[in-house]
Amino acid sequence: MPIQPKFTPVLLAAAVLSVSLLAGCGGGTAGQTAPSAGDGKQAASAPVTLSFLHWRGEDVKSLNGLIEKFQQENPNIRVEMQTMPSDQYQSGAQAKLTDGSSGDVFASSPGAQFEALAKAGLFTDLTGESFLSNFNESLIGPGKKDGKQLAVPFQLVYNDPIYNVKLFEKYGLTPPKDWEGFLALCAKLKEAGVIPIAFAGADIGPGQFMNTMVMNNLPSDDAFVQVGEGKAKLTDEWWVKTLSQFKELNDKGYFQPNALGTKDAAAGALFIQEKAAMLASGSYQLAQNKKQNPNLEQKLLAPITVAADKAKYEGVHTSTFLLAVNSKSKHPAEAKKFIEFLSRKETAGTYANETGQNVTVKEVQYTSKELLAAGEWSSKKTIFQPRFTITNGEIQKAVTGSIQAVLGGKSPEDAAKEAQAIVDQQIKK
Template sequence: MTGKSGKKVRYWLASGALALTAVLSACGGGGSDASGSGGDVTINFLHWRGEDVKALDTIIDKFETANPTIKVEMQTLPSDQYQSTAQAKLSDGSVGDVFASFPGAQFDALAKAGVFTDLSGSSFLDSFNADLIAAGQQDGKQLAVPYQLVYNDPIYNVKLFEKYGLTPPADWEGFLALCQTLKDNGIIPIAFAGADIGPGQFMNTMVMNNEPSEDIFEKVEAGEAKLTDEWWVKTLTQIKELNDKGYFQPDALGTKDAAAGALFVQEKAGMLASGSYQLAQNAAQNPELEQALLAPITVSAGEAKYEGVHTSTFMLAVNSKSKHPEEAKKFLEYLSQPDVAGEYANATGQNVTVDGVSYDSPELKVAEDWTSKKTLFQPRFTIKNGDNQKAVTNSIQAVLGGSAPEEAAQEAQAVIDQNLSKS
């Protein structure tokens, strides 16, 4: 897609398949088949982070200057739509020469569909922290490279905590007392997006010290453990306790991400049940906001195994159906350079998995401080089946809606059992 000057116009899609179709039609087809004058190759970069478009546009301009025969066309979709439609869009290679994947269920589904190109042995892998890109491996192959390092721990307002003499608690009783202090002073303890991202984010720190092993959800999906066991019923019981005591805002179940974030940014809530990925966005909306991360400890201090949760996500990959795989790999290699990864990190407020990157914002330094803490890879993303993952998060929504924890766990387990019977 080019303007009169010949300069390619990049676009951000935020409204679904019709918008995508319209834009592609206007461009005369998908990125993989497009080419400019003089033998230029156009590759398509498909992902869900619309908020990164401005930063990535600058990086792409520099890449194209360094590689004048390669043009990069970028498309984005909302994250929920990306999870449900990406596989279909990637299947014929017409879009997404380079694409992003979530870890867990989406990564597993795309791997089974054969969408990933094996990147094993690529020299640019040496730029990454080897431990942090393990989530992109399957059967001994590096199928995708996680680019972002996220801490899925609630964010808290440092100044509000200081005002009321609060510090991150070391046990469950301390967390309840902290919430009560905030409530007693007219502050919503936890802004919770129960209608969309909240259950999937908050479950991670709530279950991290309750679960009997790191692979418990893998055991559930294999029929070796159940959601009706004590560890998950306890987790649901504690989430229900927070809701019943009024520690979430009214109608938490009907609150979407933007509304929950607004409560925190406006300093009406002391904590936001999201993660480090939202620090920069909050700071942009309220530059006076001082933020840090904490994780609810659901057990006694002596029983706690983990201080928080991390995820290596925004997993970059090359489409196995791409008509320009070498050019796609060249773009991925460029993104892997520490100076480029640093430019991306500091412009977007996202920590990265590339070694040797210097962070220059307070928000990135907040997350960087967590690299020395004992954290667990996000439990939700160890659930490989998308239907099972949804059943787990639905059980949280069920207790917010008034269901007993045991009943909600039984309903979720029924979905697991049904999927097990099909395998």
């Protein structure tokens, strides 16, 4: 007969403890909420490498410094950063995120990209995370869907054209308060031999400049949402008017020659070299302009496309660079810990002042003239970027494409009809 083992009370307790520990190491059941980031001060229990995927290559130097500080605080977590050009990121990020090999932490644009990634189930729900209290609650709405906080916007951008303060002073110009005043300003600059508006018609220009051009033409703030639902059309008066005003600026020579063929870097160079008085981009470009021309004095203005007493808005804002945790990540707790670190006011302040980007984190102290100039707009009446209310990528392309069509010679009416045909196709799908 085999000898039966005898357990002393001590051995029995050790066995029970061993079984309990083994059970606690299991992978859990499907559908469990990912572990919370907590207070961000506990080190990971085992060495982990996080992938951080985004499109802002110009921020890499600053982020590398912050990552080094994070790794010192969390010696068992390593962060590897990967960036893609912004146009490639819009089209290619989802494929990289889907298999979970890239982007434990990743950035998303609001609007169409956010909606596509949410539909693909690539966001981890951040609702209830303690670090959300670090953000200005009124600015993180673009990261919400169906009552859940799927991502947190990190940057606050004003999508208003930039102007050269010294050139305006030289010719006795001030930001106009109506459309006739804006046209008169452009005319005076052109007569002086200065390009009124540097416009990147080949890539980002239509998507950026359309926001201030349409903000006061909109019949309602959700007009583009209604277009996507079939309740409004791009052939309606408000969009045809906006296209007509684009055409007017182009026909009068207030953009540089071949604006339709000009890319972002070339348009920016015209402004940086002070050949153009305005740049149709946004506050995100202020720091880069200053870096390349330290003598530049810059502020923001927005064209008012209606009479002064009809203007609802002074400019446009966007909460963007939405930080998120990939639902495919094998390290969600560590990924949340990294976002918690970035959301601290000291960290966000360093990032803001080193990159020239305003942020959505509360109580951040700005030190540069460019950030303070953008910060002036926090007290103005601004609308959330209209382009990002278009949640269908093909419709968004149709809208910006109609601007390019007008610059290419089509009538506003024909360009609007062609764009609406694409909208109709998307609605039927």
